[in-house]
Amino acid sequence: MSSVAAQEGRRTSVAPAQAPVSSDRRRLSRKHREWLAAGLFLAPDVLGLLVFVAVPMVLSIGLSFFQVSGFGSYEWIGLGNYRRMMDDPLFWDSMKITGEYVVILVPVLFCVSLGLGLLVKQKLPGVGVYRTALFLPYVISLVVVGVLWKFLLDEQTGVVNRAMRAAGFDGESWLGSPSLALGCVIAVMVWVMMGYYMIIFLAGLQEIPKEFYEAAKLDGAGPWTTFRTITWPLLRPTSFFVLLMSTVAAITGGLDLIFVLTNGGPANGTSLAIFYIYQQAFGFGEYGYASAMGSFLVLIMVAVSAVIFKFTRGGRFDDGE
């Protein structure tokens, strides 16, 4: 359909709708009607966010000022839970482990996902199958993933150690050694999440006009130059999104996996802050204390997000678009 025909079509389809306008509707200006439509479209999301995120968050902050027994008893203790948090070495250990986890997981996940995105963008035979296969781990429940990897990494009979022994190496206690367990959790997390971020990168890569690549090719640019001067700069909004989302997910997620894979062990070696908070709340009934730590973690997350926004300019291009 030509653009003129399209405009005609639009006119003819709009015109009959305008004919039986009621007197009430006439009173609303076009701007107001647009506001109303926007409001109605946004309302379910806003309501959901309000009920399931904002209100619980505010309540949780409120709860952090109470000593909670877990059986209906609440005692106001002001900043008591926050003072306790400052003096709790286990909490700070868990924050340190979370820091290591985030600092390793996010860049590795970013690079692997970007690499995979670039790979599956190529016109390869059966590329759809690869894309699906790489995305599959993401749709599996983290509990199932945990059980699966627990068997694969088993000390005596796990596939990984069997392969190592077959190659002439000694097997390792992947999940039983404090120096290896966190690395294993990160590796499993990368395996789970890479498919999701690969799809995001793929969408970003497909947005880059082909003409740019054709021009670069005519200028004699090699693959690295093409990536450095075209792909990387034009992926900025996508990269920003992946960086932000994976950082937030790393700080607040992974609980199910830790729960199944290591239960925070060995020797608290995989006790991420989120796991420690969960343990205090639901294992020990320390809801007030857990809320205080949770609120603190949210603060850290906001600060980290602000830093990411600052240094990436929110994923915007230099001209502000």
Next chain:
Amino acid sequence: MLQHGNDAERPARPTGTPAGIPGTHGHGLGSGTSRRRFLTATAGAGAALASPALLTGCGTAQAKGGNLQFWNFYGPQRSPDPAINAQSKWFTDMVAKWNASHRQQIDLVYLPQPTYLNGFKLPSAFATGEGPDVFLLSPGDFLRYYNGGVLADLTPYMEKEAVDDFGTALDSRKVDGKVYALPMEVEPLAMFYAQDVWEKAGLSEADIPTTWDQMLDIGDKLRTRTRAGLVFETNPGYYQNFTWYPWMWQGGGDVLDQQGNVAFDSKATRQALAFWQDAVRHGITPRTLPAAGDVISGFKGGNVALWQQGIWNVSSFKAFAPKYKYGVFKLPLPPGGRYVTTLGGWSFCANAQGRNPEAAAEFCVWALGSMKDDSIDRMVDWCVGAKSDVAPRASALERGAAKGGYDSAIMKKFKDEIFPGGRAEPRYPPVVYKAISDAIQGTMLAGRGVAGEAERAARSIAAYTKSYKGASLI
């Protein structure tokens, strides 16, 4: 709305104190305070005050009436495991029998074990005033629930003869002489071993170790690249502590002495920590559980020679590997040590803040704690029929034995050799548990010094006990 429906009967608990909230006292709308700031402060304080009320929901189970809820992790369910089906049937039959003869009806609610044991459902239910009327409780959780005021006193519904029939099995479920939970089973720990592995290595019954050193030697002899010589629990948690306590007790050590003073930093504690540490350091004990913790698969697959496990596995072997040959023996001793093992087991409890606490308590006693034949036989059916456990009541143990429940060589050994001299699982609260757990994990898997870890844990327990308010920890 902080205290739901129980204010009249119970002393008021400490609640939120509006006067203590900064911003609500002494701050008028003076010249220095804008309307926006005032509104923001008021909203914040309001949210803080509203939190407890909103998070406890709008009514308690007590106010709602209706059928009582019995939360458990056995039934009703259908499973490929015949033992699990038998356990589920025991529960459904029991509740059906109660419902047929009582006006107050009970609904049996099944929660999968991972959800019940380590999950958030039970704690969340109690935190929001929606706790079940009858539920299963382990000794490790007893104090937390007692101190939370949700355990109903069962003593008024029990005959003295029945209390005596339970004997020491009630010790960790009593406060000030009153019974707050009724054990349904006693589960002692022992060493399980693979007979084929044992025989192939040229070992006989005479080689069964009686000391720690002997056991380490045998574990070392039996281990291969794909077979663990000697397995101890490695996952951090209440269960690991439960399996470690007897090694400490055997040397005369304890967490708290008879007067309630912290006694954890002792030679016996350091010795027990070093025992597990050595077993791991020398590669005799794996750092993670074989077969992802599946005992039957571990033994059947030839991946385990010796494993510290509980009596409950006897019924699992019977169901899943009836032809598999295994043996059990008492936990070996340290030099100069005295035999002791831990006795685990779950209990029935009634919610003191539930829909009908009297009926719930009456149900618990009717089910397990009455002197009527029906009640005693029900425990016999559970301990030697649906499961393989030692019965916590003398009368049920006697009847179970007469019924042939302890005739097999393994069960006889559990009843006559392993169970006597056992000690009930302690009821330490989370902070104490966590301090001990960190010491075990730190020494066993991170190779930290036993003296430092014992001392650190003792300090942590001492700091906690100083400010602890509640029922006796021992």
